[in-house]
Amino acid sequence: MKSKSFLATKERLLLILGIILIAFNLRPALTSLGPLIGLIRIESTFSNSLLGLITTLPLLVFALLSPLVPSLARYLGNEKALFAGLLILALGIVVRSIPMVGSLFVGTLLIGVGIVIGNVLLPSLIKDRLPKEIGKMTGLYSTAMVGFAALASGVSVPLAERLKGGWRAALGFWMITAVLAIIIWLPQLKYKGQVLTYRQKGLWTSPLAWQVTLFMGLQSFCFYIIIAWLPEILVSYGTNISQAGWLLAFNQFISIPGALWAPIVAERMTQQRKLVLGIGLLYLIGISCMLFNSNFIVLTLGTLILGFGQGASVSLAFTFFVLRTRNAWEAAGLSGMAQACGYLLAALGPLLIGFLFDATQQWTWPLLVLLLASSVMILAGWGAGRNQYVEFEKK
Numbered sequence: 043m044k045s046k047s048f049l050a051t052k053e054r055l056l057l058i059l060g061i062i063l064i065a066f067n068l069r070p071a072l073t074s075l076g077p078l079i080g081l082i083r084i085e086s087t088f089s090n091s092l093l094g095l096i097t098t099l100p101l102l103v104f105a106l107l108s109p110l111v112p113s114l115a116r117y118l119g120n121e122k123a124l125f126a127g128l129l130i131l132a133l134g135i136v137v138r139s140i141p142m143v144g145s146l147f148v149g150t151l152l153i154g155v156g157i158v159i160g161n162v163l164l165p166s167l168i169k170d171r172l173p174k175e176i177g178k179m180t181g182l183y184s185t186a187m188v189g190f191a192a193l194a195s196g197v198s199v200p201l202a203e204r205l206k207g208g209w210r211a212a213l214g215f216w217m218i219t220a221v222l223a224i225i226i227w228l229p230q231l232k233y234k235g236q237v238l239t240y241r242q243k244g245l246w247t248s249p250l251a252w253q254v255t256l257f258m259g260l261q262s263f264c265f266y267i268i269i270a271w272l273p274e275i276l277v278s279y280g281t282n283i284s285q286a287g288w289l290l291a292f293n294q295f296i297s298i299p300g301a302l303w304a305p306i307v308a309e310r311m312t313q314q315r316k317l318v319l320g321i322g323l324l325y326l327i328g329i330s331c332m333l334f335n336s337n338f339i340v341l342t343l344g345t346l347i348l349g350f351g352q353g354a355s356v357s358l359a360f361t362f363f364v365l366r367t368r369n370a371w372e373a374a375g376l377s378g379m380a381q382a383c384g385y386l387l388a389a390l391g392p393l394l395i396g397f398l399f400d401a402t403q404q405w406t407w408p409l410l411v412l413l414l415a416s417s418v419m420i421l422a423g424w425g426a427g428r429n430q431y432v433e434f435e436k437k
């Protein structure tokens with residue numbers, strides 16, 4: 043007969059593996075789409091405006107649904123809600139790969155719904171199930187999320203070129219990780235989590251909650267601007283298209299160690315203000331390298347420095363959801379609020395930068411906006427880094 047300690051260890055390992063596999067699925071279905079837009083345009087009748095909507099649609103879904111996800115978890119529990127999110131994500135991947143008019147939009151919408159559930163509830167789940175390993179687990183799942191996002195960007199075009207179904211098959215490829223996550227997550231459905239004892243009313247009037255939200259939102263704002271426009275910025279300085287593509291890839295891959303490092307350091311600190319300042323300085327240095335110097339070596343260093351800061355900032359934002367709340371349901375509420383506003387800013391960021399470039403025909407003003415956003419992010423993070431809890435109203 044197996045000992046209780048062995049069973050407990052097995053259950054713990056399955057939980058950790060399940061969290062990692064969910065994290066694997068929170069970005070590839072999105073980041074795999076961008077590199078394929080050119081192929082989709084050639085093989086379909088979609089206009090550039092419609093294709094732009096496809097890339098923006100998930101961010102709008104995140105913004106609209108993030109505040110509602112904690113209510114779903116209240117009735118189903120974190121584990122069942124995350125399982126439902128995986129099922130919706132898998133369905134979206136299948137629908138998006140069907141060669142029918144409108145399937146690309148419907149599938150992308152479903153994918154956004156599935157991902158937003160995982161985005162909001164993973165911090166809450168870690169707070170509930172692994173409260174003594176917040177830093178390590180947040181770093182681990184953030185690393186998995188960021189790493190697979192970068193991987194999906196890199197392999198999308200090669201998959202489309204080698205698979206029989208072309209770009210549709212390349213998008214459908216990520217069904218593999220979704221199904222694997224569903225299977226591994228099945229044992230968690232028997233677990234009953236905490237009961238919600240706090241209303242969300244006090245959340246939206248809390249200064250600390252808004253500081254966490256601004257930190258999350260501004261780092262998302264900067265991230266999606268860099269993803270959308272970094273190659274164009276580099277090409278304008280004389281970098282060729284191939285080099286610009288590789289530098290964007292390096293920017294994403296260098297964020298992986300940053301994502302792993304920041305939560306582990308944050309958990310060991312009573313306050314995270316110094317960590318926020320350090321991450322913010324990486325942003326300011328990286329962006330300044332692009333603003334004030336067109337030398338290829340300087341641009342490369344700036345891109346790498348900024349990438350490390352981006353990875354650290356996103357994982358620190360997720361860590362704040364846990365460190366600034368007392369229990370799993372409060373963490374879910376704060377996560378929902380911060381991600382709703384954060385992804386709304388993220389959706390607006392690339393559009394704003396494109397408008398500024400069209401108006402000025404130079405990258406100076408867009409980069410100055412990034413510097414300003416980074417500076418405000420530091421100020422918000424300085425407040426979010428205080429050793430305090432967001433106060434919720436009791437029933």
